[in-house]
Amino acid sequence: MRREHMSSKIYATITGVGHYAPEKVLTNDDLEKMVDTSDEWIVTRTGIRERHIAAPDEFTSHMAIAAARKALAHAGVAPEEVEAIYVATCTPDMVFPSTACLVQAGLGIKNAYGYDVSSACAGFVMALDTASAVISAGRIKTALVIGAEKLSAVTDWTSRNTCILFGDGAGAVVLQASDKPGMLSSYLGVDGNLSDILYLPAGGSKLPASEETVRERLHTVHMAGRETFKIAVNTMVDAAQTAVARAGLQIQDIDIIVPHQANHRIVDAVATRLGEGVRDIVFMNLERYGNTSAASIPIALSEAVASGQVKSGDNILMVSFGGGLSWGGGVWVWP
Ligand SMILES: CC(C)(COP(=O)(O)OP(=O)(O)OC[C@H]1O[C@@H](n2cnc3c(N)ncnc32)[C@H](O)[C@@H]1OP(=O)(O)O)[C@@H](O)C(=O)NCCC(=O)NCCS
Numbered sequence: 445m446r447r448e449h450m451s452s453k454i455y456a457t458i459t460g461v462g463h464y465a466p467e468k469v470l471t472n473d474d475l476e477k478m479v480d481t482s483d484e485w486i487v488t489r490t491g492i493r494e495r496h497i498a499a500p501d502e503f504t505s506h507m508a509i510a511a512a513r514k515a516l517a518h519a520g521v522a523p524e525e526v527e528a529i530y531v532a533t534c535t536p537d538m539v540f541p542s543t544a545c546l547v548q549a550g551l552g553i554k555n556a557y558g559y560d561v562s563s564a565c566a567g568f569v570m571a572l573d574t575a576s577a578v579i580s581a582g583r584i585k586t587a588l589v590i591g592a593e594k595l596s597a598v599t600d601w602t603s604r605n606t607c608i609l610f611g612d613g614a615g616a617v618v619l620q621a622s623d624k625p626g627m628l629s630s631y632l633g634v635d636g637n638l639s640d641i642l643y644l645p646a647g648g649s650k651l652p653a654s655e656e657t658v659r660e661r662l663h664t665v666h667m668a669g670r671e672t673f674k675i676a677v678n679t680m681v682d683a684a685q686t687a688v689a690r691a692g693l694q695i696q697d698i699d700i701i702v703p704h705q706a707n708h709r710i711v712d713a714v715a716t717r718l719g720e721g722v723r724d725i726v727f728m729n730l731e732r733y734g735n736t737s738a739a740s741i742p743i744a745l746s747e748a749v750a751s752g753q754v755k756s757g758d759n760i761l762m763v764s765f766g767g768g769l770s771w772g773g774g775v776w777v778w779p
Pocket of ligand 1: 480481482485486489490565604605608667668669670672673676706707710735765767
């Protein structure tokens with residue numbers, strides 16, 4: 445074996461992307477009939493106009509499978525070629541088995557392992573990092589990385605503080621080994637000291653389901669909005685800057701930013717802090733989806749690719765923030 449061949453780097457590249465959104469759309473006008481809010485308030489404070497809501501018999505795994513099918517078709521990869529399935533979700537169908545197992549069965553994938561990555565809204569960038577590292581280590585050649593959420597199942601529909609924000613959906617990418625880049629960098633972090641500003645209190649081993657947890661609505665997302673907002677901005681700026689620096693690039697070298705779609709004002713503040721003109725390269729689809737947690741980046745990436753806004757050789761920055769606290773950024777070259 446020639447020396448340069450021995451030392452050649454294996455990159456993980458995104459070769460296919462797809463997304464799925466449930467049919468039902470819940471508009472701000474619909475929400476006005478449910479809680480004391482207004483379209484004007486929601487649009488001004490968040491940028492959200494509508495969100496998709498899964499049917500009662502439609503679960504996270506169904507949406508994950510639908511998105512994955514599209515990503516596989518886009519990549520021209522058959523299910524039997526998939527060796528690993530990573531599903532980023534904080535709303536799995538069940539505590540166990542993992543949603544990844546249900547995706548394996550649903551797609552008829554043979555000879556793959558899989559598991560869920562639980563890191564709230566930062567789950568997708570975390571899962572991408574792991575899948576990419578496993579591919580770069582030469583352990584596997586093809587992975588499915590999915591972000592899928594049914595947040596409507598854990599939303600308190602009587603709380604105007606939170607119910608206006610969230611939506612359901614799934615996005616997926618196919619990652620494959622290549623000698624061309626690929627993932628250029630990744631930067632991830634967590635800080636559990638602030639876990640109580642954004643969390644889902646009950647349903648785990650601390651507060652198993654009881655009449656009281658149901659009565660107190662503890663099986664739904666709890667959030668301190670203002671605190672979350674401030675920390676999200678600072679953390680996403682740091683994650684973006686660090687990921688870009690680790691890629692050996694400047695922010696001006698980035699062609700498109702696909703941020704976690706949490707709130708228009710959060711993303712605008714991040715873009716302003718990252719530099720002049722950065723707002724122009726940020727892809728947003730939040731107004732039609734709301735915050736879909738781990739699904740938001742792959743749904744946005746899929747729409748950005750479908751709209752022709754991502755071109756071969758483009759440097760893509762993905763950056764996210766979520767409950768945990770958890771955050772991450774990564775720079776990718778579009779093949
Ligand atoms: C939730 C969020 C939109 C609230 O906006 P805000 O400007 O911080 O508003 P506040 O929470 O300070 O509330 C301001 C007022 O609006 C009211 N309000 C809250 N939700 C409302 C709603 N849906 N409709 C109308 N009024 C509302 C509050 O009760 C408060 O009224 P008061 O002044 O009489 O007490 C904002 O804090 C936010 O986006 N935070 C980050 C959320 C997020 O992205 N979480 C996920 C991260 S991954």
